Each structure stands twice: as C-alpha cells, then as structure tokens.
Amino acid sequence: MLPEPVTPSVGRGRAGSVRPMRMLIARCSAVYDGRLSSTLTSAVRLVMVKADGCVAIHADVGAYKPLNWMNAPNHLVEDGDTWEVTNPKGERLTITFEQVLDELSYELDTERGLTLDGVERELQLLLADPPTHLEPGLKCVQREFRTDLGPVDLLCRDVDGGAVAVEIKRIGEIDGVEQLTRYLERLQRDPMLAPVRGVLAATTIKPQARVLAESRGIGWVEVDLGVLRGEEEPHPRLF
C-alpha cells in the first residue's frame, strides 16, 4: 500500500510554511535519466524527501552518499505506485514502488551547521600551556589578546623577548593567514609590542597557506592534537 500523496510538488513551499521530511522504507526500483542514464533494480531501500525538496535513495551501506539523488528544486508527481521527480535541468528520476514497508514524516529543526569550535578551543588551551610545541622557549602572555579587529588567539614572547601573535585553526588555510595578517597590522601599531612576529598553528596546514604565510614572513607550525593531549603516538619516532 502506498501512502496517500501528501504534496504534489516539493521544494517550492510558501513563505512561512514548514514542510516535513518524509522517509519511506520500501521495495522499489528507479531509473535516472539526465547527464547519464542509470537503473536501480528492485530492492528494499530508504527513500528520503527532504524539506527543501531534495530526493535521495539510500542503500544500507555508506555514510552519506545516496545511490541516486536529485538536488532541489524538484517537481515531484506521485502517480499511484510511481513517483516522477523532475528538475529545471531536464533530469528525471522515476521511482517505482512495489511495497512500502514503513513511512515516517517529521519536521526537523532549522539546521545551524557543524560546530567545530571545540577543537580550536582545545588547541588554544593546550598550546597556551606552554606554547613550547610551537617553538622552544616561547611563553604565553595572554590568550584571546584583543585587537581592534578581534582577538588573536595567543600573544606570546619568544626567548629574546620579542612579541609573537599566534592564530590557531583546526585546518590552516589561506583565510587563516589573511586573518593573522590583519591582526599583525594592528599589533605592529602598538609600540609596546612592535615588532610582532606571526605564527599560524593548525593540525594541518594547506600548501597554499604555507606559501602565502612564508611570502609574508609568517611562520607556520603543524601540531598533533594527540601529542598535545599527552596521548601516545601509535607510531613512535626514532628521534
């Protein structure tokens, strides 16, 4: 038994309307016709229609990638045992249901995106006490040192007493170098600090960020979160 058709069209909701997410566990087959042609033979699968109109057919393997999917905006026509999903690009996904085993329909909360700040905060705390993982003899003066453009993660002094501004990222990319460059420009105006060196610290630093940092005289250091936490490396080193 197929569920009663709920929405003849998805992905074009009225302003203010909240559309539920639909999930069907069903024995179904599918044919996709668009940039290429593909066929899914009959099997029990999960069919999802998300609130924004995306349609995805999932198998019982893989973390995130559906077997077949159509990104919103889509037009979904439910005609008996067959769903026909089309989009403005001329792609067409036809799903033929043989048996619907279960159907769920829920309204999910508005997504706020992944929160990754925890890693950066932990890195900041671990690197501040003491920051010798960044360079020998480095001492932390202050965490979250304020500048006119926002706080720089660590303000340190090196063995010669020179000021060092450290920006900490989970992944060091060009944006991180740009951000540190802006902080350095402000910090150099402070006669109590100038000259200030910059160091970008991250668990991984992209090659482009390394090149840009070096071209601006900014140092970069890759740090291992496990080592900072005092965890034993699975592969010890000779030195």
Add this chain to the structure above:
Amino acid sequence: MKLRAERTEFADAVSWATRTVGARVTLPALSGVLLEAVDGRLTCQATDLEVAAEISIPVEIDEPGRVLLPGRLLAQLVARFPNAPVNLEGDADRVEITCGRATFHVRGMQVEDFPTLAAPTEDAAQGVLKADAFARLVSQVARAASTDDGRPVLTGVQLDASDGMLTAAATDSYRLAVRSVAFDQAVDGVALVPARSLQEAAKAAGEVGGNVTVVLEEGQVSFLFGDRRLTTKLIEGSFPNYRALLPDAHETTVVVDRAGLSEALQRVAIVAMGQANTPVTLHFGDGSVDLQATNQEMGDAAEALPAEIDGEGLSISFNPAFLLAGLDATGTEQIRIELRDGLKPAVLKPEADGDDERIDDLTYLLMPMRVS
C-alpha cells in the same frame, strides 16, 4: 640558428632537461628550455632556480645561435615526431622545427630573461664513482626521506664524503637508511641534497652508465654524467645525528628468505593497508616468523614462514609499507633482522648467502609501532 639533430637524441635531451627541473616555475622564462648551438653541439638547459639541468648532444650546425623555447610544448612535440632527423631554423623570436613531413613554428621567449645556470666552479674538488653504484646507493637510501615539507631537513639525503667513501643517509623519523660506497676518486665534504633531485640524478646515472662525478660546494652540489649535468641547491639546516640512533647491541638475530618474507608481508598487509596506522605483527620463535594483521573493519590475516632465529623469541609490530621498503632496499636473497625488544628499533641488513657473495653496506633502521 640553423641545425640538424638526430631525433632520438634531441627528444631525450629536451625531455630530460624539462622533466628533471619539474613543472613548478615562478617566472615565465623558467618554463623554457634554452637551446644553444655552438661548436658542433646543442646544449639544452632548464632550471627552476633550485635545480639546474644541462645536457649536450652532437648536432650539425649551419648557423650557431641561442633560443628559449617553451619546455613542455617542445617536449610534447619531439616525443611524437616521426623517426627522421630534426631541423631547427630561426631566431630568438620564432623557430621553425621540421621532422619528416611535419613542420612546426614555435614562438621563442626572451633569451635574456633566462637566468644564468648554477654551475660548479672550475677549481672545485671532484669525486668520481661508478654510475651504477651511485644509482643503487640512492635508490636504497632516498626511500627513507620524508615527503613532509613541515621538516625540510628530513626531505633531504645527507651525502657525507670522507676517507674515500661516500655515505648517504635519509630518515623521516620513523626509519633511517644509511649506506656507504667507495669513491674511485675521493673528495671530502657534506651536503644535504633534496631527495627528489638526487633521485633524478640517480635515474640519469643509471641511464647513462659509466662514471658519475660529484662536485660538493658551499650551498650546492653537482652531478656530472657523460654529457649531462645536474646542479641542485642544498637544504639548509642540520641533519639529525643519525649515528647516535644506530644500536650497538642486539638480543635476537633473525635470518630469513627476503622474497618469501616480502611476499607474505604483502599478502598479510592487504588487510592492514586499507586503514592508516594498522600494523603487521611479526612473532619470531621456534624457527618460524609468524605474520599477523588485524583490521577491525575488514578482518584478519596470518602467515608463517621458516627462519633461522638466534636468541630469545619476541613479537614486534611494524608499519607494513616501511618494512616492505626496507626489505626491497636490501636486495639480497637472505635478510638479517637484528632486534632488542618489541619497542626498540629493528635493524635490517643484507645477509650474504655464501662467503663469495658481496653484499651492500646497508643499514635500514625501523621504529616499531605500538599495539594496543
């Protein structure tokens, strides 16, 4: 400039110069190959300011001259030329290249923009050794160098020339490879050479054969083989004191068939390779090496092979890729493994099969992995 060259020689020369220097160029002129025809020879030069390659081939010259042509384009063209003599004619702005019935017109680049090539000074001391010995030395040692630019000194191979010997050492901090060969003509000096440049030099030495001349100078090293020369800048910084890492004693010695161990390791490692940091564990005891790997997602594997074991039996775990590289480097039928315990570095060495067999003075030190 007007000249006539033999196709294979010309293609090899252009391709070697462009390949040796690589594609990372920071100035337009560095993407070019400088062709200079004079005194019956054509010299091809390329550089990225770190590495400089030069090769000279005999040609028939009607009119000497210099042109700077786009390296990659020229290399692609000549690689597909028919088997017929190549004619070059033109000036710095435009060169006509003909081969058989094919005709190409290539725009030249500004010759003046091409930098003066780094070259060894005439009075620099030179060491000479057999090209095949040099190529083998590099292939055995350079594999242990790091590819991580985060620690530049570990991306190099240290060449230490003293007492008539050339000693090469490389380490990525997980393993260390070190080997010495005798000079035919000795020189003294130390150089930390980028592993990639050294591997190109070794490749060229293997192709050309004969002797290779090593010129160690302040800040650069040059390798001369036949009509080719490669000069590279040295890596700045101090190479680790690797001699202090080499253990002076061991508790257990294992002698095992290298090919057998290598094949068993490759089979067992299949379940380990899919997941980073999955070790292969080797149990040594009762005249047998038992290999075992477990991957929680894929399954497990085990294999045993006979071995001569002198000393206490023990278990030790390795990164399979690093162990395979060590087995491959030794080259002999039998391999000797010297062990202290399951957490101390193991030493791999070639093992002579008989009294007459000459073996390489290679030491491959490998740090074991922890197994929880």
